[in-house]
Structures are given as structure tokens and as C-alpha cells.
Amino acid sequence: MLAEIITIGDEILIGQIVDTNSAWMAKELNKIGLAVKQITSVSDNAAHIVSTLNEAQKRADIILITGGLGPTKDDITKLTLSKYFNMPLRQDKVTLDHITSIFARLNRPMIESNIRQADVPDGCTVIQNANGTAPCMWFEHQGKIIVSMPGVPFEMMYLMEEEIIPRIKTAFKLPVIIHQTMLTAGLGESFLAQEIADIEDSIPSHIKLAYLPKLGQVRLRLSASGSDEELLKNEVSAITEQIVARISKYVVVADDLTLEKAILDKMKAMDLTLSTAESCTGGYISHLITQHAGSSAVFAGGAVVYSYDLKESILGVNHKTLNDFGAVSEQTVREMVQGAILHFKTDCAIAVSGIAGPDGGMPDKPVGTVWIAVAHKQQVVAKVFNFGGKRVQNIERSATAAFTLLLNLLKQDV
């Protein structure tokens, strides 16, 4: 049993938006044992939508489509499906009532194009969209299932979680797919591979090992498929134990977590609190932390301070330190991290001061020069990095480096 995802919209093909729907949907499908064979993005073009749909049905049994269901003229998915399945449009009363109630709640008049959103191909199963006006449509066609959903992420997510996934689980007996990820930091993928070469060679063919590198981190992922969940779990768990034992120095956590979530979990278990003092990362580090539910149990707060003035008034950095050594210096970043601990009253802190670029580089401190300090108890560790990349990458790498430094400092506290 295989699934495919088709995302429709000119905005994807011209690169105006990143297709985040597909990854989210693929993850949800994999959780219920449904592997995704292919993800295809096509423009709002009827002929291309039809040929893509035909190709997808040759490979997969369930096709999930997002996008192209808006009320405006550029959206043609519904009309295309109506013709494809030879199901003329009819007005759906339940959908119309739903749309009418949304507009009544917003106290807005309905216009012709809103009413037309209640038209559906006659013969499909109509599934109401609690978060929007475009209904979801479920087609059964020559033994295949084709589902059309809106492309707005939170509308699609609600429909997947509440409607589509439960219906798929009821309709099919699905195989089991198990993934186990190990997050590592500090060693490149080829060296990790060398360290565990003999283990990798011994892995049976229904289990795959993949290396997923990302700026300073490598994820190792085992994927097993079969029918006996208990057996697969035991097999994967045994291999995971072997690998973790071999490269324990580099394993952050044997789970598919982000680096900052692994740190949050560790700090929560150690009953430690954290604050941040950010310059060039501009709030990105505190954002990464606070996007996780429950982060406030560990994270007290942080300051983003660009100017000398604010580094002094908010964090208590000495005027003389800034004048003598500059904002991007070991001395300043050490005072920033201590200032964060003092003013935000936390056990640990992260401080970053650097030149993210593209401007602000100097001969002795080019763009990409970043000083990072982390503190835990009385210990402060400071390190300089020369990322030399572009602004967004420098911000990203600074965050990864800061988390890795803090993690290593916490590891010493056992």
C-alpha cells in the first residue's frame, strides 16, 4: 500500500512559497504505516493535473492532493476533478450552510464566489472543513482513493488529523513502518559511517540506515518495514543500542528531536533554567527554544541587544569592555552571558555576539565571525567561530554552535 502527494499551485513552481504541507503529510502518513512513493508539485494547469493524477495512480493506491480550491479564478482543482471523474458539480447544502455560518459569524456579506465554494462533484464524499470555506473531497475511483484538500496549512492539517487519517486507518490494513532517529553532533557523516561500518553491514535488508547531515549535526535514521510491529521494534532497538554504544560521544539523543528540544528535555530533567543574550542571532535562539510546548519550565527569557548602550543598560556589560575589545569579542560575550544569568536569574545562559552580514565586516573580524559563550553554574565557556557564510546561514549556524557548546557543558555535569 503506497501513497502519493500532489501539491497544486503556481506559487510553488515559481518558488514564492515553500511546500511545507508535503513533509507534514508524509510524516503523518508514515506514522500509520503508509509510505509515500512520490511528492509532485504542479501548477494550476488542468492538463498537467490530470496527467500527474494518472501517473500517480499507476504507482500508488492513495493520492492526497492539496491546493487550488480557493474561491478565485486561478484555482481550478475542483473543476478539473469534476471533469476527470465525470461528476458534474452540484450545490452541497451542508457545505453551503457551513460557509453561510462562517460569514454570519464574521458579519460579512457572502458573494457569488463564496457560494460557488459549496459546489462539489456529484458522487464524491464531501468532508466539511472546520477551519475554512473550501470543502475536502474524497473520491473512490477504480480501486484507488483520491482526496482533494485546501492548501492552507492549518486547514489541511485539521482535515488530515480529524478526518482523513482516521478514514484511511478504517479503510485499510496497513503495514507497519518504524523509524528510529539518532541525533549526533560533532562528527561528519563519513567518519560516523566509518565508525559503524561493520554494524551497517550487518543490518538486514528490510531495515535501511540513512545519514542526514545539517550544519554541524548528523541524524542517523533506521527505517524498518514489515508486519510484526513488536519484532520490528526489537530489531530496530537492538541496532540502535549497538550504534549508540559505538558513537556515544557524539550522540545527543536517540530520538528524532531538534537539538534545542534535546537540551530543553535534559535541562528540565536536571531542574535547570536558561536565559539568552543575543546580538547577531536577533532572537532566533529564543524563538527556537520557545516554539516547543512546555519550554517555559526551563526558559525564563532573554534579551536581544544590538547597541553598546543596550548591552550596558539591559545586560550590565561594562562600557570599558565594549570600548576596549568591541562588541564581537571574548570579553564582551563573557560579560553578556554573566549579565543574562544575573538579570534573568537563571542557572544557565547562552550569549552570542557576531557579524551576521552582509555588512559590518572588518579586516580582523570578517562577516561570519561569531563569539559564543555558554554558562552553567560558575563555569563559562567562550569560543569564536568563523562561519563566513550568508546572513541566514550565519544565524542558523550560530544557534547550532551555541546549543552544542551548552550541551557539552551540561554533559560534564554528571
Added chain:
Amino acid sequence: MLAEIITIGDEILIGQIVDTNSAWMAKELNKIGLAVKQITSVSDNAAHIVSTLNEAQKRADIILITGGLGPTKDDITKLTLSKYFNMPLRQDKVTLDHITSIFARLNRPMIESNIRQADVPDGCTVIQNANGTAPCMWFEHQGKIIVSMPGVPFEMMYLMEEEIIPRIKTAFKLPVIIHQTMLTAGLGESFLAQEIADIEDSIPSHIKLAYLPKLGQVRLRLSASGSDEELLKNEVSAITEQIVARISKYVVVADDLTLEKAILDKMKAMDLTLSTAESCTGGYISHLITQHAGSSAVFAGGAVVYSYDLKESILGVNHKTLNDFGAVSEQTVREMVQGAILHFKTDCAIAVSGIAGPDGGMPDKPVGTVWIAVAHKQQVVAKVFNFGGKRVQNIERSATAAFTLLLNLLKQDV
């Protein structure tokens, strides 16, 4: 002349990573007048890679492939292409020297798998990857061009910018594609469409109008293709003027900018400075602002404060206010925004205090309740929102709402 993008990697199909490469590449290709017909993501499976490559060549002239070039066993793209083009692998001296120099610089030993990265299909054009060890390979095959690049984004980006785009521009006479985007806030897409229905009906067929909604914002995008750049520009510009004149109340900017970049530009022109006081958005607002180059000319800094204690000590919120009204209240958010202006010494400020969830909801303040205040000169505007969504969406919507409130306040200052 059409292009297609194929991204290879199991991690995409199981939803472990979001494919951000495709959007970036599509944008770059469109800039040089090369439309992308389809984006296809497939797993590390040789047969599927081959069939995808065959299908793509039926539709497009240039196929850009990313991913599957790492040194580890799960990466099979190079071997698959070698067999597909019937070009046996040979060791490339220049590539080997490049890899050797990288390892020498890192002071690390080279292992067998690193050396094998210098193997390339005999007959392709090898393009050195300045940011990594996997070389880029350019194939010419039955009148089509197929390029294989590493999937690591900053390696791919460098290769595209420095090598692939210039080579494509040299090789072909490309048509012109022009996009013009208008960012609007405050009116839904169906109402916008109604407002400009007659303008939309008059648009010639070589120009398309698309509506791209995203939590509280709608982008209108005109896309024109043809051969005469000047003519297309004039046509698009005339339609843009008509639309902007019609819906001027809702147009933030007639450009493809993010909301925060439009605000930064506007504030810079008005010579105003900005600070933030964030609770539930946890640094996301300051991160959105500071990811833009040059933001420090406007943005002075900000505080992320979760506890009552820090709201008092960092921002000067009154203890009595917090006790009497709670952290998520009009009174608190007004004192937060004034505290930000005072302590960060700025002309304008944004303050947000809310319940992002999933925990922390109360009967009178459920999850998704967010108070936002914006301040400019002596004016403070505060408003409550009930987003009621999930954590990440609540954070995202809070940021959009805050920027829209600030923008409207700035608009009054003329």
C-alpha cells in the same frame, strides 16, 4: 524552454525534512526566464530515479537534481546516473585534489568513502563544489541538460549562483518571465477578487493573476511571459497601478516582500526605531525582523520575558498591574509596550502577551488568547485576539497581527 526539479532522498518522503531547495531553485530559474514545469521528490531508489528522469525529459529541457551524493551507502544518485548515461565511473584528479585540500585544512584523515567522492561518470562535465566534497555533475543527453547537485542547501545554492545559472544563461536564449506581487492585509481573497473583478477580466491571456492567502495576508501576483521585456514590464505595471488604486486601503506594498520587511523599509524611510517586548511569541517577532540585512538601522533590540518577575525587572511593568489583571491583559501589554520604548529607547514598540498553548489556558482566557499593543510617539493601540489554534500557528498569527497593527498605526502618521 522548461525546467524541472527532482529532489532525491528518503528523508523527504518520510517528512523528516522540508524540501526548501526546490522553492529556492524555482525562484532563481524564474528570474532568468526559465519556468519550472514540475517538482518531483523521490526516495533513494534507483528504478524510481530512472523513471522520474525519463518522465521529466518528456516535459522539460533542463532537469536539475539535488540530493543523494553523500559519501554514505544510502546515497545512490551518482551510481544511478553513471548506469543511466552508460558512463562508467572514473576518478577525477581535480576533484580528488579539492577533497584532499578540504581534509588537509580540517586536519582530518581521509577515508575510503571520501576518496570515492572523487569518482565521476566518465563523460559528464565535473563542476567543483567550493563548499563541500561532493562534485556537481552536468550531463548533456539527447538535447537535454541534466545537472546533479548535492542536497545540502548552502552547497546547492553556491553551485546554482556561481556555476549553473551562468552556464544556463550562456547556453540558451530564454524567454522573459516577469512577476509582480502586491502584499495586502486586512481583507479576504474572495472580497479582494470581487473588488477587482472587472480589472481581472480585462487582463490579457499571457498574464496570469493569482491570489496567495496566508494567515491574515493575501498576496496578489501577476505573472507575464513573452519575449519583449520592456513591453511586458509596461503591461504588468499598468495592471498593477489599476489594482493598487482600487484596493489601496489593503495594499501594504506593491512588492514581493514579507510584512516585516515592508515595515522595516517604511520605518527606515520615516527615520523611526523599534523595539519588542515578547511573551508568548518568545523572540519570533524579533527574529523575523533581524533576519533581514540592515534591520539594525531600525531595530534596537527587545526582551523576551515569561515571568511576572522579569516583566517587572526588565520592562518595568507594575507588580500591581500583573496581580490585578494578569499577564495576558490589556493593562499589562500596554505597560510592556511603554516599558520597551523606555528601556530600549526607541520611537516605536511592539508588545505581545498571550497563551500560545497547548497548556496555560483558563476559562476566561483560553489557549489562543493574545493581547497585542503597538506604540508610536504618544499613541498606544492595544487589541485582543482569539486565535484558538495550535502553538506554532498562534505564534505565527500573533506576529502577523502585531505587524499589521503597527503598520496601520504608522499609516496614520503622514
